[in-house]
Amino acid sequence: MIQIPPQKPLNKLNVLVIDGQSLVTDTIKSALTEIGISTCKSAENAFYALRLCEETKFDVVLISFDIRSDKDGFNLLEELRLKGHISKTTMVIFLSADTSMELVNCVVELQPSDFWVKPLDRKKMEKRFTYLFGIKEKLYKLSYCIDKGEYPTAIYFAERQLKDPSLSQYYPMINRLIGESLINLKEYSQAEHFYKELGERYKYGWVQVNLARSLLKQDKMTEALALTDQLLERDDTRFSTYDALAEYYIEKEDYAKGYEIIQEATKLAPRNLDRNKKSWNLARLNHDKKGQYIATMNMAKFAKNSIHDSPDLNLNVIRSAIDLAASLTGEDAAKLITKTERDITFFVQEFGHDSQLKEQLAIINARMLNLKSDKKGAEEIIKNHMHTQSTSSVEDSLDKVKAFHEMGYWEESIRLLDSIKSKIESDSFLGQVINEYLDQESKERTDIRYSPKELGEMASSHYKNKRYEPAYELLLQAFTLAPRNPNMALSILKVMAKLVDEVSFDKNHLACLKKCKNTLDSIALSPNQQKKMDEYLAVIEQQLTSA
Known part of the structure; x- marks a missing residue:
């Protein structure tokens, strides 16, 4: 059995208060003194908090969201966890005057021990401290085992504690840790029975969410979905239910459904970088270029000044903007290109001195020139970067793949894609999704040689010359790359309205018609777009009915 170090007595605990307001710090220290804790240090910002944590292992950390520094409390709390300054045995209390649902x-995702709303009341704090320290003391061994991943030992201690009547007020928390241990051990059937029994005694939301999770893990879908439908109606369970469902669909490689659910969860808690990264990669798989752009912007915004902050995040915003602009036409494309040019200028001002970013910026500039139909200028840049060896950065290499393909260097594009694929590990969620995306990219870049914008322009030329079949085939390719673009769907309907007189529609034509209608029905169309859609559909349906 694991060797567990002795627990510190109450008067030996080290406490850290991270808050920029001296009145808040003084009130907390006063409450701690009343219950026998005198060792309490304070930091007014993230910089000093991190320095103190490097010098001392704190048992209790109170952290304010609105600390006066370059990091907010959320980013700091996440960094303290990642650096190992906070573990399962650390009591963490989050302080905030902001009680918005988003925050x-x-x-809640970072699982603090408690959440206190400012302004603070000393007497209430004393009572709450006493309660929380009681939990900390009684559940120390259990928490330590879970912290170390020793789940069988954790269950052993928990089951013994459930036989102690003096711990009855802690039974819900002990049971919660048992259930989580069973799921971590992949004992899903046992977890299901455990949570069903708990559900007869407790009305807590986490009981039902984890029951749903254990059912999903066993593919008991009828029961699981009936339960999740109920849980999505509840404010206290909606968020964690989305996570459980997304996890299930991604594991089953149903990336469209997983993406849909991830998006809903991201709306509820947009700061989570891992979820935004999943959303970004799933958006790519689902050809949602606007979704890619939004996800990369969220990542850059919420990682600002955090441990995750990096110039690469800003590069990815620019790259996804170029991807999106290449799928748009007219004023929408022009506006995004103008904004992206400003973003590139700002990026160069901030990070242009870094020689390691020289090639990335060159590739971006080449793609921008190509986007503005300056192929000669784009090719002059690309010729200096024709080596097709992939780099350690998947995103850098993928951007070069896109540049090669856009310039017409199709063989080099496919060779580089193959080189990237050989270096991706597929035993993680990210590896699984990126591999799937690379396979998709490889197939599409082999079969489709041009961008949606270029395909649209070629189709337009055929349409003007009444060559409707080649126009239709080109638009199909464009729609494969940009299936969420309403203008592309309308263009296909426009061509189909002419084509329906010339050919007999088969099941492929009808499937395309349905896909276009679904895309347009899912988007808020302008009055002019709606009018065109209705006109085209009326012509097509009239011809199909009379045929």
Whole structure:
């Protein structure tokens, strides 16, 4: 059995208060003194908090969201966890005057011991401290085992504690840790029975969410979905239910459904970088270029000044903007190109001195020139970067793949894609999704040689010359690359309205018609777009009915 170090007595605990307001710090220290804790240090910002944590192992950390520094409390709490300054045995109390649902959801994800709303009341704090320290003392061994991943030992201690009547007020928390241990051990059937029994005694939301999770893990879909439908109606369970469902569909490689659910969860707690990264990669798989752009912007915004902050995040915003602009036409494309040019200028001002970013910026500039139909200028840049060896950065290499393909260097594009694929590990969620995306890219870049914008322009030329079949085939390729673009769907309907007189529609034509209608029905169309859609559909349906 694991060797567990002795627990510190109450008067030996080290406490850290991270808050920029001296009145808050003084009130907390006063409450701690009343219950026998005198060792309490304070930091007014993230910089000093991190320095103190490097010098001392704190048993209790109170952290304010609105600390006066370059990091907010959320980012700092996440960094303290990642650096190992906070573990399962650390009591963490989050402080905030902001009680918006978005912030609360984000904080709950980091699982603090408690969440206190400012302004603070000393007497209430004393009572709450006493309660929390009681939990900390009684559940120390159990928490330590879970912290070390020793789940069988954790269950052993928990089951013994459930036989102690003096711990009855802690039974819900002990049971919660048993259930989580069973799921971590992949004992899903046992977890299901455990949570069903708990559900007869407790009305807590986590009981039902984890029951749903254990059912999903066993593919008991009828029962699981009936339960998740109920849980999605509840404010206290909606967020964690989305996570459980997304996890299930991604494991089953149903990336469209997983993406749909991830998007809903991201709306509730947009600060979570891992979820935004999943959303970004799933958006790519689902050809949602606008979704890619939004996800990369969220990542850059919420990682600002955090441990995750990096110039690469800003590069990815620019790259996804270029991808999106290449799928748009007219004023929408022009506006995005103008904004992206400003973003590139700002990026160069901030990070242009870094020689390691020289090639990335060159590739981006080449793609921008190509986007503005300056192929000669784009090719002059690309010729200096024709080596097709992939780099350690998947995103850098993928951007070069896109540049090669856009310039017409199709063989080089496919060779580089193959080189990237050989270096991706597929035993993680990210590896699984990126591999799937690379396979998709490889097939599409082999079969489709041009961008949606270029395909649209070629189709337009055929349409003007009444060559409707080649126009239709080109638009199909464009729609494969940009299936969420309403203008592309309308263009296909426009061609189909002419084509329906010339050919007999088969099941492929009808499937395309349905896909276009679904795309347009899912988007808020302008009055002019709606009018065109209705006109085209009326012509097509009239011809199909009379045929």
